[in-house]
Amino acid sequence: MNIHLKTSLNNIRRSPFQALAAVFVLFVTFFVSSILIVFIYSSNQLIKHYETRPQMIVFLKDTASEEDVGSLKTKLESDGRLKKVAHITKEQALEIYKNATKDNPLLSELVNPSVFPSSLEFSLNDLSYAEQVISELKNEEIVDEVRYTASLGGEESLTDVVSKLRQISYYIRLTGGIFIGFLLGTSLVLMIVIISMKMSTRRNEMDILDLIGATPSFVRTPVFLEAIFYTLAGVFSGWFLCFVLVLYLTPSLMEYFQEIPILPQDALGLVILFGLIFAAELFVGLLLSFFGSVLAVARTRKRK
Amino acid sequence: MPMLKLNNVTKTFGEILAVEDISFEVSEGEFVFITGPSGSGKSTIIKLILRQFTPDSGEIFLNETDFGKLKYKEIPKMRQKIGIVFQDFKMIPDRTLWENVEVALAVTNVPRKEWKERVTHVIKLVGLEKRTSLFPSQLAGGELQRGSLARALVANPSIILADEPTGNLDWKTAESIMELFEQINKEGKTIIMATHHLGLIEKHKNRVIELNEGKVVSDSGSKKEEKGGKKEENKEEGKTEEQKELNISDKKSKSDEVEK
Numbered sequence: 001m002n003i004h005l006k007t008s009l010n011n012i013r014r015s016p017f018q019a020l021a022a023v024f025v026l027f028v029t030f031f032v033s034s035i036l037i038v039f040i041y042s043s044n045q046l047i048k049h050y051e052t053r054p055q056m057i058v059f060l061k062d063t064a065s066e067e068d069v070g071s072l073k074t075k076l077e078s079d080g081r082l083k084k085v086a087h088i089t090k091e092q093a094l095e096i097y098k099n100a101t102k103d104n105p106l107l108s109e110l111v112n113p114s115v116f117p118s119s120l121e122f123s124l125n126d127l128s129y130a131e132q133v134i135s136e137l138k139n140e141e142i143v144d145e146v147r148y149t150a151s152l153g154g155e156e157s158l159t160d161v162v163s164k165l166r167q168i169s170y171y172i173r174l175t176g177g178i179f180i181g182f183l184l185g186t187s188l189v190l191m192i193v194i195i196s197m198k199m200s201t202r203r204n205e206m207d208i209l210d211l212i213g214a215t216p217s218f219v220r221t222p223v224f225l226e227a228i229f230y231t232l233a234g235v236f237s238g239w240f241l242c243f244v245l246v247l248y249l250t251p252s253l254m255e256y257f258q259e260i261p262i263l264p265q266d267a268l269g270l271v272i273l274f275g276l277i278f279a280a281e282l283f284v285g286l287l288l289s290f291f292g293s294v295l296a297v298a299r300t301r302k303r304k
Numbered sequence: 305m306p307m308l309k310l311n312n313v314t315k316t317f318g319e320i321l322a323v324e325d326i327s328f329e330v331s332e333g334e335f336v337f338i339t340g341p342s343g344s345g346k347s348t349i350i351k352l353i354l355r356q357f358t359p360d361s362g363e364i365f366l367n368e369t370d371f372g373k374l375k376y377k378e379i380p381k382m383r384q385k386i387g388i389v390f391q392d393f394k395m396i397p398d399r400t401l402w403e404n405v406e407v408a409l410a411v412t413n414v415p416r417k418e419w420k421e422r423v424t425h426v427i428k429l430v431g432l433e434k435r436t437s438l439f440p441s442q443l444a445g446g447e448l449q450r451g452s453l454a455r456a457l458v459a460n461p462s463i464i465l466a467d468e469p470t471g472n473l474d475w476k477t478a479e480s481i482m483e484l485f486e487q488i489n490k491e492g493k494t495i496i497m498a499t500h501h502l503g504l505i506e507k508h509k510n511r512v513i514e515l516n517e518g519k520v521v522s523d524s525g526s527k528k529e530e531k532g533g534k535k536e537e538n539k540e541e542g543k544t545e546e547q548k549e550l551n552i553s554d555k556k557s558k559s560d561e562v563e564k
Contacts, residue, residue: 003407205398208396212408213384213411213412215411218410
């Protein structure tokens with residue numbers, strides 16, 4: 001076994017509680033970070049869902065012929081700004097109305113399909129196209145009225161909906177970012193304290209190594225390796241617990257959110273998402289251990 | 305050209321003058337005692353040579369390299385060329401004797417495949433074959449000093465500095481350690497030993513530099529020529545340094561007998 005690796009493992013073994021403290025704090029940091037990342041992902045998916053669900057209904061005039069409707073539908077389908085274009089006939093509109101008023105069947109008994117206008121429904125790829133699309137559609141001869149369907153509770157216009165969603169997303173990111181930053185800061189400080197403590201207890205050994213010609217990197221390498229061990233243990237355990245938790249909660253979450261894909265719908269998607277989270281956390285963790293050990297070494301050498 | 309040269313070296317600690325205007329030269333293969341009462345500057349000279357301290361003035365040359373002008377990052381490389389033995393042994397407490405010796409090879413980047421052979425060789429040389437798996441706390445003072453000497457030798461340095469190596473040992477053990485130093489010197493290693501053990505100095509007829517209050521008060525001069533003939537007898541042409549050292553270990557060391 002490599003001499004530095006052996007020294008690191010010995011150091012960990014000889015002060016297990018310090019090692020446990022470091023791993024535990026890193027575990028909490030990366031567990032909470034993983035949860036927050038999943039939460040941010042899900043909130044983005046939620047926003048995306050609201051942004052792309054059928055957001056507009058174009059009510060057509062009763063005079064519009066099947067051909068005109070078909071032609072407008074084809075035109076909308078070929079428009080890159082839109083997607084999920086659907087034609088709702090008068091009969092389908094009545095069915096939707098019946099479904100919506102099924103608690104009060106009397107209301108639906110009094111109506112027939114001719115009361116409802118046929119319509120075209122579609123989503124926008126980006127809500128910023130909304131005003132432009134609306135004004136274009138209003139110029140169409142067979143269009144009677146254009147309405148929004150997106151609403152999060154009382155907003156009167158699409159701009160309100162978008163602004164509210166973006167505000168929610170911003171606060172989630174901001175709060176999550178601050179919290180993750182705070183946790184990473186705590187981990188860094190703890191890492192510095194623990195490594196410094198360990199280096200202080202090994203001062204005698206380091207002085208001897210210094211006298212027999214050890215280079216600073218020779219003395220530092222076991223310290224770096226030790227920090228990397230803590231990071232690997234912390235990142236993996238935090239990430240793994242989050243992964244297991246998400247796997248456990250996925251059926252319930254999917255049932256609750258139904259058609260809203262707040263988590264990847266297939267196993268591969270989930271593995272990719274968590275693979276990316278793990279890679280990112282590992283990168284951050286390694287940076288953390290690098291800076292932690294560099295600062296600890298510098299601090300200990302300064303005291304010398 | 306001398307192997308080590310101190311030229312008008314002065315070192316002060318605040319108002320205390322540790323060594324003043326020290327000059328001497330040590331040739332390759334010499335055995336030099338630096339002696340004097342406590343506080344006379346013996347250890348300071350050793351530490352100056354090791355570049356633990358930087359001289360206030362003067363120059364220290366080791367193999368023509370000015371130690372005083374070395375950059376910080378160059379110091380380890382130079383220290384690797386020096387074997388060092390301390391009064392308090394300075395063995396790493398949580399490593400076994402074998403690992404303590406091995407670490408000197410690790411710091412000098414000796415290829416790992418050579419470690420076993422070289423460590424075995426020096427451990428045998430100092431007669432600690434049965435103690436390799438013991439930790440420093442499990443070894444006696446003499447054994448610790450032998451281990452320290454093995455560590456100093458394993459990287460095959462050109463010069464060995466010993467700072468009061470017998471200071472913590474009883475007379476018999478001290479004598480056994482001195483025998484080892486003598487044998488190493490006979491094989492061509494340069495040894496500079498700071499000691500106030502007058503009995504040992506008198507017994508081992510080597511060059512003596514005497515210090516008092518940081519100044520050289522006497523230098524008996526090089527004994528190299530006198531001992532040269534004796535040394536030559538031990539040298540066998542065509543053998544490597546390690547093979548020569550192995551010869552020593554093959555002969556039953558006198559020092560072992562003394563200790564036993």
